[in-house]
Amino acid sequence: xxxxxxxxxxxxxxxxxxxxxxxxxxxxxxxxxxxxxxxxxxxxxxxxxxxxxxxxxxxxxxxxxxxxxxxxxxxxxxxxxxxxxxxxxxxxxxxxxxxxxxxxxxxxxxxxxxxxxxxxxxxxxxxxxxxxxxxxxxxxxxxxxxxxxxxxxxxxxxxxxxxxxxxxxxxxxxxxxxxxxxxxxxxxxxxxxxxxxxxxxxxxxxxxxxxxxxxxxxxxxxxxxxxxxxxxxxxxxxxxxxxxxxxxxxxxxxxxxxxxxxxxxxxxxxxxxxxxxxxxxxxxxxxxx
Amino acid sequence: xxxxxxxxxxxxxxxxxxxxxxxxxxxxxxxxxxxxxxxxxxxxxxxxx
Ligand code: SF4
Ligand code: SF4
Ligand code: SF4
Numbered sequence: 630x631x632x633x634x635x636x637x638x639x640x641x642x643x644x645x646x647x648x649x650x651x652x653x654x655x656x657x658x659x660x661x662x663x664x665x666x667x668x669x670x671x672x673x674x675x676x677x678x679x680x681x682x683x684x685x686x687x688x689x690x691x692x693x694x695x696x697x698x699x700x701x702x703x704x705x706x707x708x709x710x711x712x713x714x715x716x717x718x719x720x721x722x723x724x725x726x727x728x729x730x731x732x733x734x735x736x737x738x739x740x741x742x743x744x745x746x747x748x749x750x751x752x753x754x755x756x757x758x759x760x761x762x763x764x765x766x767x768x769x770x771x772x773x774x775x776x777x778x779x780x781x782x783x784x785x786x787x788x789x790x791x792x793x794x795x796x797x798x799x800x801x802x803x804x805x806x807x808x809x810x811x812x813x814x815x816x817x818x819x820x821x822x823x824x825x826x827x828x829x830x831x832x833x834x835x836x837x838x839x840x841x842x843x844x845x846x847x848x849x850x851x852x853x854x855x856x857x858x859x860x861x862x863x864x865x866x867x868x869x870x871x872x873x874x875x876x877x878x879x880x881x882x883x884x885x886x887x888x889x890x891x892x893x894x895x896x897x898x899x900x901x902x903x904x905x906x907x908x909x910x911x912x913x914x915x916x917x918x
Numbered sequence: 919x920x921x922x923x924x925x926x927x928x929x930x931x932x933x934x935x936x937x938x939x940x941x942x943x944x945x946x947x948x949x950x951x952x953x954x955x956x957x958x959x960x961x962x963x964x965x966x967x
Contacts, residue, residue: 681959709943799965
């Protein structure tokens with residue numbers, strides 16, 4: 630069973646790495662300290678992948694949302710809302726488990742061996758709601774309402790919080806681009822501090838940014854219960870051994886709720902289940918394990 | 919069976935709405951705003967603006 634779990638995890642990591650490479654394939658950007666400026670940047674990738682990353686070939690949906698609703702022309706984005714609805718309806722937080730570079734980054738950090746790993750703590754449950762607050766305040770309300778004289782808002786989540794932007798865009802560009810380096814100030818220090826905090830916490834806690842802060846995870850989570858890709862428990866097979874709940878690093882109990890808002894579809898529970906009782910469906914078609 | 923069809927219908931309607939929104943967004947020129955933002959280094963993202 631342990632082997633099964635390992636091979637599932639390895640398979641997932643391979644997909645995560647391949648996806649990260651494909652969506653950040655503009656190698657010249659890393660050499661020249663510039664970013665890709667081609668047509669594909671019209672479209673978004675499903676995960677949190679900064680469009681200011683030198684390698685990024687497409688756009689970040691959270692950055693794109695703030696750009697549109699912060700513009701003086703539009704205060705609602707059909708384009709990005711439609712994108713979220715389509716991706717969310719197909720797969721919900723499967724994106725988090727398989728298609729997000731920042732999720733992969735935290736996964737790898739959590740593999741660093743440490744004597745004390747924290748699986749849950751006193752305010753864990755309540756803190757999970759914080760990501761919805763981040764989404765509403767920093768991604769939606771502030772870009773719409775805090776504007777300059779021509780009505781242009783700012784991407785406040787990118788500006789004040791996003792550690793993915795610092796990691797994927799900030800650090801490489803500041804290192805590679807002299808002009809950028811000369812303008813580094815307090816704000817960069819603040820964002821760098823957040824990134825370091827996320828890195829340290831990720832070693833101790835599994836995916837702290839995804840659990841408590843990420844507005845993109847917050848959006849996709851709302852689709853988990855209705856997405857085409859879903860989990861279900863075969864009650865005829867389940868012996869209620871609770872192994873699935875014990876192995877879940879996101880703190881879910883698939884038997885109680887196989888489509889929890891916190892489930893990132895990593896598949897650990899499915900591969901550990903001795904009775905193969907956790908099944909997945911796609912458009913209500915049951916898939917064989 | 920009824921429930922199954924109902925949830926499939928909900929998925930189909932949601933998907934349809936998603937594509938409709940996407941097309942409206944493209945029609946309104948929102949993708950151009952995204953493009954323009956994404957092809958210039960975003961100072962806010964990297965922490966210097
Ligand atoms: S800073 Fe973060 S939210 Fe903003 S575009 Fe970059 S990755 Fe996306
Ligand atoms: S919660 Fe956010 S950062 Fe985490 S995997 Fe999902 S989209 Fe990526
Ligand atoms: S419930 Fe299963 S698939 Fe979902 S996060 Fe937990 S272990 Fe992964």
